Amino acid sequence: MDPRQEIINIGKQLHDQGLLVRTWGNISCRLDKDRILITPSGIMYEDLTPDMIVEVNLKDLSTKSKYKPSSELLVHVACYNARSDVRFIIHTHQVFATVAGSLGVKEIRAMVDGDDIRIPCAPYALPGTKKLAANVKKTIEKYRSENGIVMSNHGTICMGTISDEALECAMEMEEASKRFLHGYCHMDIESEFIEGFSSHINSGKIIYDKPDTPYRIKKIHEEIYERRPDVKYVIHNKSEACRIVSRRATHMKPLLDDFAQLIGTSVRIPINHHGHDGRRVIVRKNINAVFALDDGAFCLGETKDDAQAAALVLDKACIAQIAASRYGSANFLSYRDCIKMNRHYRNSYSKLAKR
Ligand SMILES: [Zn+2]
Secondary structure (H helix, E strand, O other): OOHHHHHHHHHHHHHHOOOOOOOOOEEEEEOOOOEEEEOEOOOOHHHOOHHHOEEEEOOOOOEEOOOOEOOOHHHHHHHHHHOOOOOEEEEEOOHHHHHHOOOOOOEEEEEEOOEEEEEEEEOOOOOOOHHHHHHHHHHHHHOOOOOEEEEOOOEEEEEEOOHHHHHHHHHHHHHHHHHHHHHHHOOOOOOOOOEOOOEEEEOOEEEEOOOOOOHHHHHHHHHHHHHOOOOOEEEEEOOHHHHHHHHHOOEEOOOOHHHHHHOOOOEEOOOOOOOEOOEOOOOOOOOOEEEOOOOOEEEEEOOHHHHHHHHHHHHHHHHHHHHHHHHOOOOOOOHHHHHHHHHHHHHHHHHHHHO
């Protein structure tokens, strides 16, 4: 099969299984000793066509395409350089492996179908940096026999000699990570989106998706739109994880890169129904999640797509928050790194996705 088409097919399969969403994650394939193909930056998997796949020279990183290669190109290059046997690489932000990889462990270990699965975790570095690629390379060199590794607080690297092997690696990592979280954190939470009461703005008026939206919820929507004129869509996520956090936590600090990018640097959660400063909910500039006590969270966006993305990322972040509190420790991201990622995302990546 044409390797460009193969990349697209694997992307579709991962997308169908929920392991790849939106423009997050990327896929690459080795053509020969010196050349690879990689998915472009900022394109939705549903929209990918063979001509968009970028050819990259491993030696000088020169590219052949009118598209920009994925922002994690350096990580892929590091993997191909460290493992000459590898021909296919998938990078995902899949939920359970990423959550387990935010707890500060060196390895995620669990039994799956009688096999003792070991997933090494590369130390944290900001996404897209040389430091991250160096951390991944070191980890691969240390664990030569493992095809799957986690980049702490970020996502996975799944390697194989053929595409199916990398795909299987992604699925096995997810299963092993679920069991790890079950064993160490007593967690059996689904990754999900359960829509409560959502709305959007049309010609200056709030349009509620459901005609039976209760008065107390309408008040929350009104407050969000009043305090955040940049927001046009509010999506209410009542997933199990979001509800647990809305009931038990007082604030969320980022454990995952995509939370810092899409949601913000920290989110406060109201501790009583009278709210904060006499308001029911805490609405802040550049923070795209608003919790309601014991009722999940409202995810904000300028477009419907942005709000939906925030809802997905928030659910994963809530699963991570619960895992961290049950595990007793975790690797929280530094405030400085969060500010950097949030700014960078708002300035460049979101614009690219919109285009
Ligand atoms: Zn990534």
